[in-house]
Amino acid sequence: MTVTQYVGSSDEARKALIDRMKGGDLTVSNKEMAEAFKIDPHYDAYGVPLDKMDPAHPALFANDTIWPHLERLRKEDPVHFTENSMVGPYWSVTRYEDIMYVDTHHEIFSSKATLGGITLGGIPDRDDEFSLPMFIMEDPPKHDLQRKVVTPMFVPKQLMDLEPLIRERAGQILDGLPIGEEFNWVRSVSVELTAQMLATLFDIPQEDRMKLILWSDTSQNMGDPEYFETPEEGFQILFECLGYFQQIYEERKTQPAKFDLISMLAHDESTNNMSPQELLGNILLLIVGGNDTTRNSISGGVLALHENPGEYEKLLQNPGLIPKMVPEMIRWQSPVAHMARTALQDTELGGKKIKKGDRVCMWYISGNRDNDSIDEADKFIIDRVNPRQHTAFGYGVHRCVGNRLAEMQLRVIWEEIMKRFSKIEVTGEPKYLTSSFIHGITDLPVTLKA
């Protein structure tokens, strides 16, 4: 069946909901929103008029049906305008070269939270307890000053020092897994490893790591009716995160500087006087940045090997390929599906006229499948010549600060997996996150062979 229209509610009802969201009303019911914008997620991407294409619809990600939509846009309309959507009007940039251009021109395409920030659906001009300023949603110079505060945590020497600890933890997690019995890889491995890592970077007790997961998941599920009635309800949980970290932040200000992320924020002059909102914003940035991304690359890698048995065979024959395989897994998964910007001036991209104030979305997940820039981009190949050529970490001033840590975690977990198991079989259907921002896997049933 080809569906070119929403299957629920009227255009008026949808417009009324969008107006409330745009006005910053967080009491809009998630269920009402999902109903009003309901689509058939399996509709034919090539069977609709171009101007109806809306790749930001979360149902396309939840059902893993996004791929032909992005493919068509790359081919037929690489800088594409969607007028009506759940997130308001936006441009989609789907080709690798155009994504690079937007990402490296922050003087034209701003990340500022006050203009709408870096996710589609961001509310501009918010100035209340629900605004969450963070340095990924700033432009230079403020961005650069705050980014510099946490950068020392991710330099090569620090990562070398961390590696034995990560290896030990990875080993413990893997040794606790059942052999020959189905379990959810996401919860038992991907989530565990990244949560333990983050608790270490923040220097908080390991017992509290599940709180980090709750807060990370909450920030991704705010608009999902399965989790919360309204986004405001989700915020109540995030305020608990603020309470937790505010106390630690204040304590560490009074203690000598230490080498953990909270102490670093507490002791630098550009971050030692943050408002509660800004503290929460930056903490969430580090939690989501360090958690959801690496977690989904670990899970996505297991799935990719399962779906490409020839590549799994290559790995079994030659585990020395792991360092090359890791960036390929990150490219293949592209755990950050998009980053958005706001045009600061009228400009042109791919022959299209973008107006000052327009929202522009870089689909990293699409740049990573662009055959014009990456050889055989639609194939998962673990021994690529140039595997780090991908868009998954972004470019320019916001390029992921944790990229080498993420690669190291993935390398170590795969090295430890190869020492223990002859095969990870995916034995059930994967479930995907309902989000066009984090390209995530929530369930991956697997069975291990000794």
Ligand code: HEM
């Ligand atoms: C595979 C894993 C990861 C992926 C794919 C990923 C992806 C990204 C992307 C796409 C950006 C924005 C780039 C841009 O706008 O140009 C970003 C920024 C960021 N990432 Fe990551 N990330 C990963 C792991 C991590 C880890 C492990 C951490 C830290 C613990 C982290 C912390 C951050 C931070 C703090 C920023 C903001 C940088 C800035 O605005 O200057 N990320 N990441």
